[in-house]
């Protein structure tokens with residue numbers, strides 16, 4: 001997938017907001033926060049950071065409590081899995097996580113929805 005195609009999949013409308021620290025994210029669990037009224041989650045994947053909707057599209061499970069392994073997020077409630085590069089759900093390909101822009105400034109992780 002080209003950079004342009006990746007960028008087109010990411011929703012943006014607001015300004016970047018700090019949701020946590022790099023140290024905290026690298027230290028263990030994914031980050032969860034509310035940005036402009038939307039719940040978001042940030043994960044470490046593929047050597048970088050990925051920001052997605054924080055709500056599972058299956059039954060609204062809290063995705064920041066999920067586990068990530070080899071770029072695949074597993075929802076803590078029913079175990080459905082999502083490819084963090086594409087956002088697509090393995091159990092139901094019609095479901096796709098909304099993804100957001102994420103950037104790092106110093107130790108701050110910033111997300112724009």
Ligand code: FES
Nearest residue numbers: 056059061075078
């Ligand atoms: S709520 Fe996420 S798999 Fe059911």
